[in-house]
Structures are given as structure tokens and as C-alpha cells.
Amino acid sequence: MTSATAEPLVRAIEPAQFRQLLGCFPTGVAVITTRAADGSPVGLTCNSFSSVSLEPPLVLFSLRKQSSLRAAFAAGRGFAIHILSQDQDALSGRFASSKIADKFEGVRWHSGALGLPVLDDCLASFECSSYACHEAGDHDVLIGEVRHMGGGGSDHALVFYRGAYMVLAESLRKLVVQGQLDQAGIDEAYRTLYGTLLRLACERASEAEVDAIEAAVDAIEQHPDTAPLAERIASASRFFAAIAMAGHNAALLLMAQTMGTVLRERMTHVLSVRPRPDLYPIRRRIVQQLRARDADRAAAALDELITTLRSGA
Structure with missing residues (x-):
């Protein structure tokens, strides 16, 4: 008689950590364009572009099902993919913004060989006819067959890495290592940043998002004293990333991702990272005040967390 082998315990994937770890893989930045039902040009910024096949020449990108442009891409006969250069970060931000109604206003573009809107001066462009579309979780995967392409400039590509453009991330890393950030x-x-985000989270966060912040606190407290440095850094980053997500402000989220880069580099190269049980109740208080929707006390608890952290450094 043999005993049944116990199934290994597999922890649920936390969306905030999943997003953070995906950020460890540098990606190019692309703008995807098509035409709406009335023929007007529309587009969005995307870093999920990938090649699929050489024969036939196929490429793909992933589109959120909640995207306001889902219907336009689903009904369109094709789309154009544009690879951005380092000096086109403003263009990336423009097509990523939900506040700009007409993304093409003031942007140089022309109608391409397939009648699709093609942006001028990009590193490369691929005009595609629709080949296939597959539902995949909370995204659609759109596959296109390349019918026309152009570009091939000598500039460097715009690269996104760990929540920031690669040039910015590298600059921050150097500043931290050289001790130029006091x-x-x-x-x-x-x-200032996370105090504001906590106040916004008290107004806007869902219970699930507060649960994610509390789960990050749990993970920090569950680390044994011998936990590797990388795990401690990941847990601390997850805590602040969850607060940033709960604030529901895209501009502040980008700033928080940049500050996350600073935090990781300082914990890796500058700070002495050790168990700090004296901080546990303060983080718990932040979560409690978030659940109570008490913005002033949540921000005050964050201030206490930072003060206590430095006083015990």
C-alpha cells in the first residue's frame, strides 16, 4: 500500500508582482495604428509587439479587452506597427495617454500602401493585413501579415525596462551607485509621491487592491531572517507598487515606477537590507487606514514608516 503523494502548494499569482517581474524583460516601444469605422486614424502605444513567422511574414501585438479601440481593431482590415526611436518618447506618451482625444493632432503621418495611417520618421513601420485574432485572458492577440514595410534608421530604439524607459532607468542606476541621490x-x-497616492487610494481603491497591499505586507513579514536579498527587494517593491496601482492615476503611477527603480538600486547597491520587525505594525497601520478610508492617517503612517526606517538604519 502506497500513500498518495501530496500535491505541491502553489501560491496564487499576484498581478502586481507579475507585472513587476515581466518588467525585468526589456521591450521595445511601438505605436499601433488603424482606422476607425468613420475612416479617422486611431492608435495606441504598445510594448507587446512580437514577430511570429518569416514565411509568411507574421507579427502580433496584444490588446486589452477593455481598450476603447478594441472595436476599431476588430472591425479594421489591418493595422500598422511603428517601432519608436529613443527621441520619440513624447510620441509614446501621447499615444499612451487617455486624456488626448485626437492622438494624431500635430503628428506627422501619411496614408500608407494599405490605406492605413503610417507615422513619419519612425525606426521601422510594418503595414499589416488582419490574419487572425485570438482571445487570451483579459487581452486579444491580434496577428497581422506584413504587406509593406519601411524605415531602418540608424538611431537607437526606445526601450522600456522595469517601469521606465531604458535610458532613464540606466541614468537612475548610475546616479544611485555614484551616490548622487541624497x-x-x-x-x-x-x-510626497506615496502620500498623494495613499490619499487617492483611500478614495479610489477597490477592496481587492487593498487586499493586494496587505498581501505584500504579509510577504514581507513571512521572510525568514536568512531570506536572499533579491526576495527582500522584490517584497519591498511589491508593497509600494501595490499602493501606486491603487491610486488610479496614470501619471503618478509612472512616477512611482521610476521611484521603484531608485528603490531597487539603492537596496541592491547602497542600503543595508536586514529584517526590520519594528516596521511591521506601521505597514499594518497603513493597510488599516486604507480600509477605513482615512487619508490623513494613512499618509501619517507612511511618514512614520519612512522616519522609523531611517532612524534604525
Whole structure:
């Protein structure tokens, strides 16, 4: 008689950590365009572009099902993919913004060989006819067959890495390693940025998003004293990333992702990272005040967290 082998315990995937770890893989930045039902040009920024096949020449990108342009891409006969250069970060931000109604206003473009809107001066462009569309979780995967292409400039590509453009991330890393970012300035930035995000989260966060913040706190407290540095860094980053997501402000989220880069580099190269059980109740208080929707006390608890962290460093 043999005993049944117990199934290994598999923890649920946390969306915030999943997003953070995906950010470890640098990706290019592309703008995808098509035409709406009335013929007007529309487009969005995307970093999920990938090649699929050489024969026939196929490429794909992933589109959120909640995207306002889902219907336009589903009904369109094709789409154009544009690879951006380093100096086109403003163009990337324009097509990523939900606040700009007409993304093409003031942007140089022309009608391409397939009648699709093609942006001028990009590193490369691929005009595609629709080949297939597959539902995949909360995204659609759109596959296109390349019918026409152009570009091939000598500039460097715009690259996204760990929540920031690669050039910015590398600049921050150098500043941190060289000690050119002073502690007082960083603490002031954290108090201002995350204090604001906590106030917004008290108004806007769902219970599931507060649960994600609490789960990040749980993970920090569950680390044994011998936990590897990489795990401690990941847990601390997850805590602040969850707060940023709960604030529901795209501009502040981008700033928070940049500050996350600073945090990871400082914990890796500058700070002495060790168990700090004295911080556990303060993080718990932040979660409690979020659940109570008490913005002032949540921000005050964050201020106490930073002050206590520095006093015990």
C-alpha cells in the first residue's frame, strides 16, 4: 500500500508582482495604428509587439479587452506597427495617454500602401493585413501579415525596462551607485509621491487592491531572517507598487515606477537590507487606514514608516 503523494502548494499569482517581474524583460516601444469605422486614424502605444513567422511574414501585438479601440481593431482590415526611436518618447506618451482625444493632432503621418495611417520618421513601420485574432485572458492577440514595410534608421530604439524607459532607468542606476541621490531628497520624494497616492487610494481603491497591499505586507513579514536579498527587494517593491496601482492615476503611477527603480538600486547597491520587525505594525497601520478610508492617517503612517526606517538604519 502506497500513500498518495501530496500535491505541491502553489501560491496564487499576484498581478502586481507579475507585472513587476515581466518588467525585468526589456521591450521595445511601438505605436499601433488603424482606422476607425468613420475612416479617422486611431492608435495606441504598445510594448507587446512580437514577430511570429518569416514565411509568411507574421507579427502580433496584444490588446486589452477593455481598450476603447478594441472595436476599431476588430472591425479594421489591418493595422500598422511603428517601432519608436529613443527621441520619440513624447510620441509614446501621447499615444499612451487617455486624456488626448485626437492622438494624431500635430503628428506627422501619411496614408500608407494599405490605406492605413503610417507615422513619419519612425525606426521601422510594418503595414499589416488582419490574419487572425485570438482571445487570451483579459487581452486579444491580434496577428497581422506584413504587406509593406519601411524605415531602418540608424538611431537607437526606445526601450522600456522595469517601469521606465531604458535610458532613464540606466541614468537612475548610475546616479544611485555614484551616490548622487541624497537620502533626504529621496525620502521627501517618497513622502510626497506615496502620500498623494495613499490619499487617492483611500478614495479610489477597490477592496481587492487593498487586499493586494496587505498581501505584500504579509510577504514581507513571512521572510525568514536568512531570506536572499533579491526576495527582500522584490517584497519591498511589491508593497509600494501595490499602493501606486491603487491610486488610479496614470501619471503618478509612472512616477512611482521610476521611484521603484531608485528603490531597487539603492537596496541592491547602497542600503543595508536586514529584517526590520519594528516596521511591521506601521505597514499594518497603513493597510488599516486604507480600509477605513482615512487619508490623513494613512499618509501619517507612511511618514512614520519612512522616519522609523531611517532612524534604525
